[in-house]
Amino acid sequence: MVKQTAVLLLAACLTLTACSQSEPVPESTETSSQPGQQEDSGASNEASGQSPEDTMKDQTETPTVAPSTGDRQDSPASSEESGTSNDPQDPATEGEDHQGEAEPRKKNTDQGEQTEAAVMRYHMNKVYNIVPSEESAPEKVVLLTFDDGPKEEEMLLQLLDTLDKHDAKAIFFVNGYRVEENPELLKLIHDRGQTIGNHSWDHIDLKKENPASVKQQIEDVQQIVEQEIGVKPRFFRPPFGSGGDTVKQTAKENDLLFMTWSNGSLDWDASTRNKPEAVIRNVMEQLHPGSNILMHELPWTVDALDELLTQLKSKGYGFVNPEEIEPEMK
16 A cells, blocks of 8 residues: 555656646746837837847948938938948948049049140131131130240230230240240240240241241241240241241141231331330221231330230130140131
8 A cells, every 4th residue: 555655656746847847938038127128129020020130130230321312301410411421431431432522523624624725616717817616615806926036034024914914825926046045035935824936037038038948947946946845836927927838838847827917016117116005006996806916025015915905805805825726727
């Protein structure tokens, strides 16, 4: 009887032990610490099909994701609105800043400079007027030119200062013998952004010269100018406006645009000597769109220039940059 009782007690103990090991842990032990937060999170995760780990990952990564346009409007104070990242070391943002803005501006600037240097907006016609080559180029313009230099520094500086004051460019047609005497003045003209033209070496009537002399008179100037400033002239004006087939052909062979003028100031004539007002009057009386104005490095022309350019602008005229004139007559 005692033995039977002991067996029953042993069996009961084994049964109780087995039940205790197989009983599941209550769910409340994982969620009871923050029931409201975990329950809300759980409901949200279940509805979206995401696990809590996915939600935490999303919450961590969201600040680094660029928001939509609507997000920027809803949060105007956010750093994304200004196009910058919260992380100053964000490599993607740094790449966008430098490649999306700075580099294109540099390229555009470079392209703009190249285009500006290459644009030929005007050409010269057969009566030596300057004519627009494209519709966007203004028609009411004049070409300013000064012959027979370079002579004196003081006079030249006044001319250059007046041109700068009016933001005007001109061609300075130089003689070779004067360049040889005053190479520093040639460099001054070039350094101040003005254009050098060829006016022969000795200022003689080339129409009366033989072909060999014409060639030497023109080409020696090309050579000395290039030697002093590094570039050859592109424009040629014969002394006294006296040319001919030989002179024109020699100029062409040296890539020079042959020209005389279409508006004479007569500043070289005795009637205008020491009379700046006469220089101005002569130019204004002949004024027309495309005027190719002949002037010289003379004291009364220097005195007249400021008022002359002022009057030209008051009439609606601009000043052609010689570098925008095509190399061939049309």
